[in-house]
Every structure is written in structure tokens, then in C-alpha cells.
Amino acid sequence: MGQIHTIGIPRGLMAYRSGVLWKAFFEELGLSCVISPKSDRQILEKGTKRAADETCLPFKLYLGHVESLLGECDAIFVPRMGGYRPKEKMCTRYEALPDLVKNIFRNQHPNILTVSYDWYDHTDEAKVYLSLGAALGRSKSESKKAYGAARKKMDQWMKAKEKKQNILLEGDGLKILAAGHPYVLHDPFMGGEISRLLGKMGATVVFTDYVNREKALKRSYHFSKVMPWIINREMTGAVMLLRERVDGIVLLSAYPCGPDSLVNDMLVRKVKEIPMLSLTLDAQSGAAGMETRVESFMDIIRYQKAGGYGNH
Amino acid sequence: MEIIKIDDRKKLAFPRFHHYNLAIRYIVEQGLEQNYLLLPEATKETTELGSKYSPDYACAPFKHTLGSLIEAVNAGADIVIETGGLCRLDYYGALQREILRELGYRCEFVNLAEYMGGKKKEMIWLAKRLNPKVNIPKLLAAVYDGVKMAEYLDDIEALYYRNAGFEAQEGSYRKAYRQFLLEMQVAENHGEIRDGYQKAKQIMENLELRRSQYPVRIGVVGEYFTAMDAHSNQYLQEKLIRLGASVERYLNVTNCHFRAKESALRPRIRDYVQFNMGPTTTWTIHAALDYAKRGFDGIVHVKSFGCTPELDAVPVLQNISRDYHIPVLYLSYDTQNSDTGLDTRLEAFYDMLERKKKVLR
Numbered sequence: 200m201g202q203i204h205t206i207g208i209p210r211g212l213m214a215y216r217s218g219v220l221w222k223a224f225f226e227e228l229g230l231s232c233v234i235s236p237k238s239d240r241q242i243l244e245k246g247t248k249r250a251a252d253e254t255c256l257p258f259k260l261y262l263g264h265v266e267s268l269l270g271e272c273d274a275i276f277v278p279r280m281g282g283y284r285p286k287e288k289m290c291t292r293y294e295a296l297p298d299l300v301k302n303i304f305r306n307q308h309p310n311i312l313t314v315s316y317d318w319y320d321h322t323d324e325a326k327v328y329l330s331l332g333a334a335l336g337r338s339k340s341e342s343k344k345a346y347g348a349a350r351k352k353m354d355q356w357m358k359a360k361e362k363k364q365n366i367l368l369e370g371d372g373l374k375i376l377a378a379g380h381p382y383v384l385h386d387p388f389m390g391g392e393i394s395r396l397l398g399k400m401g402a403t404v405v406f407t408d409y410v411n412r413e414k415a416l417k418r419s420y421h422f423s424k425v426m427p428w429i430i431n432r433e434m435t436g437a438v439m440l441l442r443e444r445v446d447g448i449v450l451l452s453a454y455p456c457g458p459d460s461l462v463n464d465m466l467v468r469k470v471k472e473i474p475m476l477s478l479t480l481d482a483q484s485g486a487a488g489m490e491t492r493v494e495s496f497m498d499i500i501r502y503q504k505a506g507g508y509g510n511h
Numbered sequence: 512m513e514i515i516k517i518d519d520r521k522k523l524a525f526p527r528f529h530h531y532n533l534a535i536r537y538i539v540e541q542g543l544e545q546n547y548l549l550l551p552e553a554t555k556e557t558t559e560l561g562s563k564y565s566p567d568y569a570c571a572p573f574k575h576t577l578g579s580l581i582e583a584v585n586a587g588a589d590i591v592i593e594t595g596g597l598c599r600l601d602y603y604g605a606l607q608r609e610i611l612r613e614l615g616y617r618c619e620f621v622n623l624a625e626y627m628g629g630k631k632k633e634m635i636w637l638a639k640r641l642n643p644k645v646n647i648p649k650l651l652a653a654v655y656d657g658v659k660m661a662e663y664l665d666d667i668e669a670l671y672y673r674n675a676g677f678e679a680q681e682g683s684y685r686k687a688y689r690q691f692l693l694e695m696q697v698a699e700n701h702g703e704i705r706d707g708y709q710k711a712k713q714i715m716e717n718l719e720l721r722r723s724q725y726p727v728r729i730g731v732v733g734e735y736f737t738a739m740d741a742h743s744n745q746y747l748q749e750k751l752i753r754l755g756a757s758v759e760r761y762l763n764v765t766n767c768h769f770r771a772k773e774s775a776l777r778p779r780i781r782d783y784v785q786f787n788m789g790p791t792t793t794w795t796i797h798a799a800l801d802y803a804k805r806g807f808d809g810i811v812h813v814k815s816f817g818c819t820p821e822l823d824a825v826p827v828l829q830n831i832s833r834d835y836h837i838p839v840l841y842l843s844y845d846t847q848n849s850d851t852g853l854d855t856r857l858e859a860f861y862d863m864l865e866r867k868k869k870v871l872r
Contacts, residue, residue, distance in 0.1 A: 251825045253817055253843065279786050285627070291598050295788035295823035302783065302826040315786055425624045427601040455568045455817040461602045464566035468609055479568075 203230065203335060206312060207272035209264035210235045212257055213280065213293070215381040216408065216430075220353040221276060224328060227345035228337055233272045235264040238388035242267060243482060249303050256389065256453040256482050257382050258292060265300055265309070274312040275300075278331075281317030287416070287429040288318055290458055324350075357412070364409040368444050373402045373500065378438050378466075379451035380430050380459075381408040389480050390451050396490055397449070400497045405445065407437035415440060422469070431462045438470065447474040447500045449493070454481035474500050523641065524548040524583035525592045526576035527557075529740045530668065531764060533695045534661040541699065542653025543642045548588045549696070550579060553742040557582055562846045564610050570599060571815035572736040574846050575743055577607050584616045590641065595624025596735075597790035598820055656701050658769060663708040665765040667691050670715050673759060676752035677726065679719035687714045722757075727864050730802035731760040732795045732828075733813030734821040737844050738762050744813050744844060745853050751811070754861045759807075761798035762791065771797075783827050789820030796827050803835035808864040810837060816845040838864065 206225050208214055214221070214234075222232045236242070238260050246263030268275050277297045282288035292299075297313040314331040316322050325346060332342025368374065375397050377384050384390040384406050394404045407415075415436030419426070422435045438448060450466065452459035463477055476496040478489060523539050525532060527550050539547040553575070561578025580591050591611075593604035604622030611620065626637050638645045667688065675684035694707035729751055737743045738760065751758045773787055776797045784796060799810050812828055814821035825841065832839045840860045842853075 251822055254822055255819075291789035291792075291820045292823060294786065295792065295820070298784045298786055298788050299823055299826060301785075302830055305830060317787070423602075423605055425595070425601065425605050425622065427624075457570070457599045457817065457819045458602070460566055460568045460570075460817070461573070461599060461606050464569070465606050465609060468613065 203273040203310075203312070205231045205233055205272040207233045207235070207268035207275040209261055209268060209275065209277070210237065211261035211264045211386070212296075212382050213278075215385050217353070219356045220349050221278075223349035223352040224331070224345050225276075227348045228332065228335065228341065230335070233268065235267045238263070238386050240388075243388060247482060253455065255292075255456050256480060257380070257386070257456075259482065260386065260388065262300075262303060265304065269304070269307055269309055274310040276312045279313055279315040281315075281320075282429055283316070283318060283323060284429075285318050286425070286427055287432060288427045289430070290428060290456075360409040361411055364405050367403050367405055368441070370403065373447075373497075373504075374405060374445040375402040375497075376405050376407065376438065376441050376445040376448045377451055378407040378434055378448055380434070380453075380456070383451050383453050383480070384408060389453060393449065393451060393478065393480075393489060393493065396493045397497070400494060402497065405441065407434045407441075410437040410440060423465070426462065428458045428462070431458050435462065435466060438466065442470060442473050445473070446504065447476070447496065449496070450475060450477040452477070452479050454479050474503070520544070520546045521589040521642075522546045522548045522587055523590045523592065524550070524580070524586075524588035525594075526579035526583075527553050527740070527742070528576075528736065530664050530692065530695075531661055533664065533692070534657045536696070537660055537698060537704075538650075538653050538657035541656070542650035543638065543645055544649075545590075545642050548583055548586055550583060550586070553579065557742075558846050564614065566606075568817060570818055571743060571844050571846055572734075572740075573599070573603055573607075575736075575740070576603065577610065580607060580611065581614070581616075584611065584618050588618055590619040590621055592621045592623065595622065595627045598818075600790075601627070656704060659701075660695060660698070660704050662765045662769060663704065664692075664695060665763040667708065667711050667715070668763070669759070670712070672748050672752055673757050674715070674718075674720055674722075676755050676757055677720045677722040679721045683718050684715065687711055687718070690714075725868060727756045727809070727861065727868060728802075728807045729756045729758050729861075729864070730798060730807045730810045731758060731813060732762060732798045732802075732810060732824075733842075734795075734815055734818045735762065735767070735791045737815045737818075738813040739764075743815070744842070745848060745850060747811065747813060747842070747853070747857075750854065750857050751861070754857065756861060756864075759802070761801065762794050767791070767794060783830060788823055788827075792820050792824045795821065795824045796831070799828055799831055799839070803831055803837045807837065808868055809860065810839045811860075812839055812841045814843055816843045838867075 208218060208221055225232050242263035243260055245266045246259040249262045250259045265275060277300050279297050280289045280293040297311055301311055314327055314334060316327045328346040329339060329342050377390060377394060379390060397404050412433055415433045418439045419432035419436035422439055426432060450463050452463055467475060467477060523545050525535050532549060536547040536549050539545055557578035558575060560581050561574035565574045565577055583591055593607055595601045595604060601624050604624050608620040608622060626633050638650055671684055671688045678684045691707060691711035698704045698707060731738060731748060748758045773793050776793050780796050780800055787793060802810055828839050
């Protein structure tokens with residue numbers, strides 16, 4: 200892979216969690232990045248045509264993003280992420296991602312840039328980025344330097360988000376915690392719509408992925424010792440950390456997410472002291488159905504706060 | 512020697528999983544020296560019971576195993592065991608324990624996901640939890656025999672599905688197969704397991720067959736639990752052999768755990784796949800490619816609805832299907848399947864394969 204100058208990053212899945220790191224790393228190496236446009240109906244339609252019917256909504260959108268990058272860059276970055284530890288894995292779809300994209304876009308012959316790591320490889324993030332640099336033909340010291348700078352940038356970005364969210368949590372008003380995978384929460388086509396609705400109804404929306412990741416991860420072991428997924432760990436850990444500081448929780452999940460199908464059920468069983476709304480988003484639903492449910496949820500919280508249901 | 516009173520023994524149970532409960536029974540009774548609660552064949556009620564208390568879009572195996580566990584506790588199990596795995600399966604135990612507890616059952620629940628490190632110390636600790644007086648060498652010997660039994664079960668089953676569709680005397684294969692299962696159910700030592708296997712193999716191989724010159728051959732691939740467990744896939748393989756096909760399924764416990772390693776299989780599918788795509792995806796793709804290369808007439812891909820790793824095998828299977836001109840029937844199971852619906856689809860698939868074969872010949 201000698202002559203790669205521009206790298207395409209599909210704006211989907213883990214780009215919402217680590218995208219800043221990826222982009223900074225490539226730019227530090229002197230490459231330019233093309234990021235696909237924000238999700239919309241067209242991108243979903245493109246992706247739906249490619250994907251098997253039963254696959255989850257975020258994956259369909261991801262395929263749409265990949266398609267919109269075809270011909271726009273020299274290589275598309277599709278990492279294979281297995282997670283770093285046995286109890287902090289990723290959903291198996293991330294293990295399959297590069298091979299999936301290659302098989303689905305076989306006739307378009309896209310150039311896929313990938314890096315692979317798995318929990319049984321006993322590796323860490325720094326090593327993974329070294330091998331990614333090597334795949335781009337960069338020396339060890341160049342990659343190391345680029346990774347260091349990128350990591351710093353990522354940490355700054357994360358800290359800024361945490362800080363901003365803390366100010367929101369200190370403020371007055373009705374606070375609703377949106378809980379879910381980062382790419383569901385922040386994709387304008389999925390969680391973005393729900394946040395907009397909540398905001399319109401006067402709530403301050405805070406997110407589970409804008410909480411310190413290490414703290415949330417640690418806290419999640421109080422919730423479950425055996426839960427194998429890191430994203431669900433960060434999500435449940437953040438719920439545990441914030442549940443006393445918010446007035447309600449909206450669990451957002453995309454249909455049919457494997458990990459969420461079990462973990463969200465467990466959350467509803469275990470976290471009882473706070474109003475919780477569980478929303479499952481799929482490709483068909485318009486915002487109208489959601490609007491009714493969010494509205495009634497907000498009404499219940501307001502009514503309860505005003506002393507309804509014999510609380511006071 | 513200390514004589515254990517029958518009453519002292521605890522009743523252990525494991526969710527139904529195809530015919531492997533027979534091997535688990537052997538290990539529990541001969542190795543751990545506890546009682547094993549062998550559940551009868553699953554019924555529609557098992558499935559209904561399981562889906563009633565499961566989250567809506569949990570996968571079908573979750574519902575089947577939960578149904579089994581509830582039935583086991585109702586039948587008096589003291590300790591129920593749930594396994595862990597590499598996908599959602601790893602979280603089955605945690606959630607099922609919670610569901611059983613909320614339903615008010617007070618049995619002991621052993622979640623193997625907690626012991627998945629596979630360290631020797633942990634395994635011994637687990638054995639001691641199941642029986643404090645466990646005799647470790649005896650347990651190891653029983654595990655060895657149990658593994659052997661699982662291999663024999665898979666071997667005889669493979670023979671059955673390969674040939675039973677062509678038996679000259681109706682029911683002769685079934686009879687030998689059932690007799691074999693019965694013997695495995697009561698086997699108490701290494702010799703009985705081996706004898707039962709050899710007898711069954713001999714009987715089956717001597718049965719008269721009326722095989723057509725070019726029988727339709729179908730390969731079954733798919734998700735670990737649903738592809739293997741006959742009740743979960745609505746006796747798919749039995750239905751196919753009744754239509755007159757010879758059916759093979761590479762995916763079984765023997766080939767998954769005792770023989771083929773993922774890293775050894777993957778080089779054979781490198782035209783399609785570079786990395787390990789998930790728990791059983793490599794087996795699925797490898798088997799499908801193998802069937803295609805060996806000139807099978809069709810492939811049936813079996814999975815539960817929403818099974819992520821197997822869904823990710825679908826695009827690869829589609830490419831194999833195109834490259835080798837082999838039809839693939841995709842079956843996705845949830846817990847509300849109609850038997851007739853499946854029959855119609857299988858008949859149509861089989862007829863198409865048969866006709867294609869005639870035209871090409």
C-alpha cells in the first residue's frame with residue numbers, strides 16, 4: 200500500500216467512539232482524511248440494499264457510508280476490533296467487519312485499509328497503532344509519535360465532552376440520561392432524533408458515552424462480572440454513576456442489537472428506583488411513534504416530580 | 512470404600528442440547544458422582560415457557576435453554592448449569608439466573624461463563640463446588656469417556672443422516688439409531704460405550720440400502736445451537752432425508768471442539784475470508800465451501816433470528832453460491848415457526864435441486 204494519500208472513514212459504528220483518534224493518527228502521518236457525510240435517508244437506503252435483511256440498523260447505515268466513500272479516497276479504513284480483554288470484548292460483528300465489507304462490495308473492488316486485534320492476542324492500543332502504521336509503510340518511530348499525538352488529541356476531546364456534560368449535570372432543569380451505544384446515541388438518523396425530541400420538550404439531555412470511560416468501566420463490574428462487551432460495560436457503568444444525578448433514563452437500542460437485547464433487559468430488572476424508557480429503533484419507524492412515547496415519558500416524570508402518585 | 516447413599520446425591524441439570532445431554536449425564540454420574548436430571552424430549556410447551564419469560568428479541572437458543580432450565584427446576588433439580596461462549600451466549604447465564612430468581616426459584620445456579628478462563632485451578636474449584644467429595648482422577652477418566660461418547664454420538668448420527676433416506680426396509684435405520692441412543696443413556700463404563708457404538712455401527716452398515724445412482728446431497732451449515740439441536744430446527748435433517756436426500760452436517764461438537772481448530776480451517780477459506788469472523792462463522796464458511804467443491808446439490812443455512820455471527824456469514828455464502836452455482840436455502844428460526852411452512856419450503860427446495868440435477872445430467 201504505497202500510494203495512499205487520502206483515507207476514507209465511514210461515519211458509522213465505532214467512528215462515533217474512536218473517530219477522533221483515527222483521524223488525528225492519519226493526519227499526524229501526513230495523510231488526509233475524507234469522512235462520509237452525516238447519515239440520512241439516502242445513506243440508509245444504499246446500505247439496506249447491500250445488507251442482509253436481519254442485520255442491525257447501524258450496520259446498514261455503515262454500509263451506506265462505505266458506499267458513499269467509494270471512489271472518493273485511496274483506501275477505506277475498516278478496522279477489525281475484537282476488544283483487548285476477555286470480559287471487555289466487542290460484539291462479534293466488529294470481528295467480521297473487514298471481511299464483511301470485502302464480501303459485500305466484492306464487485307466494486309474497494310481498497311480496504313484494516314488493522315486487526317483480538318482479546319486473545321494480548322496486545323494493547325499502542326501496539327495496534329504501530330501495526331497500522333506499518334501497514335501504511337511508516338517506520339516505528341513515525342507511528343509511535345503519531346499515535347502519541349493522536350491519543351493526546353483524543354483525550355482532550357473526551358475531557359472537553361466530560362467537562363461540558365458535568366456543567367449540564369450541575370445545572371437546573373429536568374435531566375434525562377440517554378443510554379446506548381455511541382453510534383446509536385449520536386447518529387442524527389437514530390439517537391439524534393430522540394435527543395432533539397427530548398430537548399424540544401424541555402429536557403437537558405446527557406449521554407452515557409460522555410462519562411469518563413475508565414471510571415464507567417470500573418463501575419460496571421459492580422453491575423456484572425461476566426458481561427463480555429466493553430461498550431455495554433461503559434454504558435451500564437455510566438448509568439450506575441449518573442443514576443442519582445438525573446431524573447430519567449432513556450435506553451436507546453437499535454433493532455436487533457445482540458448485546459443490547461440481553462443487557463437492556465437486565466438493566467430494566469436491576470435499576471428500579473428511576474423512571475426508565477426503553478426505545479428500540481428500526482429502519483421503518485418514523486419519529487412520530489417515538490414522539491408519543493417520549494412525550495408521555497416526560498409527562499410521567501413531571502407529574503411525579505410535582506408530587507403525583509402519592510410520593511409526597 | 513465409602514458408600515454414598517443415593518439420597519445424599521444432588522440432582523444436576525443442564526439445558527437440553529441435542530443428544531449431548533447423554534454424554535453430560537455420563538460425566539456427571541460417573542465422574543462427579545451426582546445424579547443427573549435427564550430431561551425428556553422438548554415439547555412445544557418448553558419453547559412457550561422459555562419465550563414467555565425471555566426478553567423480546569433475545570435469540571431463540573436463549574428461549575429454548577431457559578425453557579429447559581425452568582422445566583428442570585420444576586422436575587426437582589438442585590443445581591442447574593448454564594454454559595458460556597463467544598457471543599451473546601456468554602451473558603445467557605447471568606440473565607437466566609436473574610430471571611429464575613425473579614420467578615421465585617431457589618435452586619443453585621452455576622454459570623460456566625465465570626469459569627471460562629479454563630485454568631486448571633478454576634476447573635478443580637468448579638468440580639468441588641458441584642461435589643465437595645469429588646475424586647479428580649475419576650472425574651478426568653469420566654470426562655475422557657464422555658468426550659468419546661460425544662464423538663460416537665456424532666459419528667452414528669452422521670451415518671444415519673447420510674443413509675437413512677435410502678433404507679430398503681422402512682424404519683430399520685431409525686430402530687438401530689434409537690437402540691444406540693438408549694444404550695448410551697444407560698452406559699456406565701468405557702466398555703459399554705464402545706460396545707454400544709460398535710454394535711450400532713455394524714447394524715447400520717449391514718442394513719440394505721436402495722440408493723438411486725445420483726442421490727440429491729444437501730449440506731447443512733449454520734449456527735451452533737440451532738443447526739445441531741433437532742428440536743430447535745424442527746427436525747430439519749429428518750425432514751430432508753424423508754424427502755429422499757442424503758444430508759451432511761460438518762458442524763458438531765466433535766468437529767468444533769475435539770478436532771478442527773479455527774486457525775487450521777481458516778487457510779482453506781482464504782479466498783473469501785482473511786480474519787476470524789466470529790465463534791462458528793469459520794466452520795460455516797469452511798463447510799459450505801467444502802460442500803460446494805465436493806459437488807453437493809444444495810446447502811441449507813440454519814440460524815436463529817438475529818444471530819450476529821451467522822448473519823455475517825451470509826454475504827460470504829452468497830458469494831460462494833454465485834461462484835460455485837450451488838443453491839443456498841437460508842432458514843432463520845424464532846420460536847413461533849409453523850411446521851407446514853417449513854415443509855413447503857423444504858419440498859420446493861428439494862424439488863428444485865432434483866430437477867436441476869436431472870436437467871444437468
